[in-house]
Amino acid sequence: MLRIPTLCALFALAPLASALELQPLALYQSGFAAGTEIISVQPSTLRVIVSNSAEGLVDILQLDPAKGLNRIARHNLVAEGAGEITSAIFHPSEDIFAVCIRNSDGLKNGRVEFRAATDGTLLNTVEIGIWPDSLAFSPQGDFVVVANEGEGYMRDGEGFRSGEGSISLIDLRSGVATATHSLIKLPDLAGVEGATQVEHQRLLERMIEGEELKIPFGTGPEHIEPEYVTFSPDGARAFVSLQENNAIAVIDVQQGKLDKVFGLGTVRHAADIVDDGKYDPSAELFALREPDAIAVSADGRYLISADEGDTDPKIAKTKAGLPSGGGRTVSVFDAMSGELLGDTGSQLDDKAAEAGVYPDARSPNKGSEPEGVVSFDAFGKRLVVATLERADALALIDLDQPAQPQVLQVIGAGEAAGSGNLAPEGLAHVEQNGRHFLVTALEKSGNVALFELVK
Known part of the structure; x- marks a missing residue:
């Protein structure tokens, strides 16, 4: 699990930092060889949630500035073959986390599960769009927005068929138990300045029926792939990256509609x-x-x-x-x-x-x-x-x-986690008493590394 003494000894020999820099602080070892991917920190409690898509579970860790990262709970959520956890996030203040889970059939709708962080109790399940890939709570915790990538492909005659990318808006203003969902569809992006266009002649590398293939990529809804969600600090807007489309979708949260897309x-x-x-x-x-x-x-x-x-x-x-x-x-x-x-x-x-x-x-x-x-x-x-x-x-x-x-x-990242293939992916920042911590999930090692920004 946690290995601090040798790191602390290393710090004792290091010169004092004269400028801003990241320094390794601690390492959490999940016990799995890989799979730690998406990470979120609840500022009010310094609890950390990290998903392991390969194992179908999430770990809840406690970040202690003096002791590092310790696991306080592990929740097994998805049985083998029953889908895949693609993202996990803490509610800003309540004892709740949310995970999005894609269907094992890549052309069927996924779901968001809301659970109690302490014991993993299922509080509600909301059906969303196809192949959800990322989700985020608004800063006030009253909305969740999900990027439904629609990435699944299947053969269709001589060609291929894909689910449509979309954005889900979940309204929590009346509480998790009565959450309501609306699906925001995305328009054809032909002609959107700066976005991927047909003339760019793009190919996507996708695994289809066990075979890795290159798929021609266009501008229609079936080729729009929302990837990642973040909110404006006031919660009024959600921004969604459309990675393969080289664009950003902006959502008017209160109106529950697409505001614009820019390339x-x-x-x-x-x-x-x-x-x-x-x-x-x-x-x-x-x-x-x-x-x-x-x-x-x-x-x-x-x-x-x-x-x-x-x-x-x-x-x-x-x-x-x-x-x-x-x-x-x-x-x-x-x-x-x-x-x-x-x-x-x-x-x-x-x-x-x-x-x-x-x-x-x-x-x-x-x-x-x-x-x-x-x-x-x-x-x-x-x-x-x-x-x-x-x-x-x-x-x-x-x-x-x-x-x-x-x-x-x-x-x-190896300065905190040792050598090897680490692949830092998910990243979160949290501040406590003027100290700034960065937590990253190392997908290829199964670990989580903790850094501190120092001056």
């Missing part, structure tokens, strides 16, 4: 795109951003995206000038207008190389691969932390100048 455009910056055993950012990357996780700054002014990528061009990009999939960046947009303000360019990979964690084998395909992201204010600064899944690392970013976000540090 995210492309990046051009120096990059290493050759697997040759060394870091050489001498080429230019031209890519669609295609973000996974997104976050909103504490003041609500900025939307921040972790530009992981997921599609490939139908024709080799070097021959046809088509964009790659994945910006390898963290990007900043005006949260109201959707206007691009700036991005990190090549800094994530540059800093990963400096830290000795750049994954050169991934150079032809998404580099360090930013995936999770959180934004918060600390020590008088506006900050962002992102997980770099393929670099097995976290990046600390200064957002005081949104047009020029500065990567301050890349630290290997």
Whole structure:
């Protein structure tokens, strides 16, 4: 489980930090070899929930600044073959967590389960859309929004059929027991500036009936794939990343409807795109951003995206000038207008190389691969932390100048968790008494790492 003494001894030998940096604090070991994925912290209690999709369970941990992470409950929720947990999140203040579970039939509706965090008692089940992938409570806990990715595919004659992507809005204002659900359908994105269009000639890699295939990707509802949800600080709007569509859907929560969709455009910056055993950012990357996780700054002014990528061009990009999939960046947009303000360019990979964690084998395909992201204010600064899944690392970013976000540090998750394939994915931030903690789920190791931001 928790291993602190050796880490504490390491800290005692380390020099005092003179600038903002992330430092490893503790490690929780789940006992499973892999599967820890999505993570959420309840600020009022410092309880942490982490899902394990491979095992069909969630662990409830207690974050103690002096003792690290200890498991206080484990709830087995999904039997083998009965679906898959895709996300889990704590209610902001009550003894409740919610999980979204996709149906074992990828073309049927999924569900959200609301449960008591202490003993796992099922409080309510709400049927939602197809293939739910992410969910979030509003800051006040009165709504839940779910990104229904609709990712399941099946053969249909000579072609393929997919479920439609959608967004679920669950109204909890009368309590969990009487929750009501509405499904927000998404329009064809043809002509949406900055979003993926037919002329981009995209292919998706999907597993269909046990075979990995490349599927042509269009702009219609059956090809819209909502990925991740976050709220504005006032709870009035929910932002949903449409990863493969390179766009953001904005939901008017009170009205229960789609407000708008804005595209995210492309990046051009120096990059290493050759697997040759060394870091050489001498080429230019031209890519669609295609973000996974997104976050909103504490003041609500900025939307921040972790530009992981997921599609490939139908024709080799070097021959046809088509964009790659994945910006390898963290990007900043005006949260109201959707206007691009700036991005990190090549800094994530540059800093990963400096830290000795750049994954050169991934150079032809998404580099360090930013995936999770959180934004918060600390020590008088506006900050962002992102997980770099393929670099097995976290990046600390200064957002005081949104047009020029500065990567301050890349630290290997292995500094808290040991070496090996770690794949940090889910990420959460919590503050207590002026101390700032970052908790990340290490999908490929089955563990959870705790870091602290120090000055």
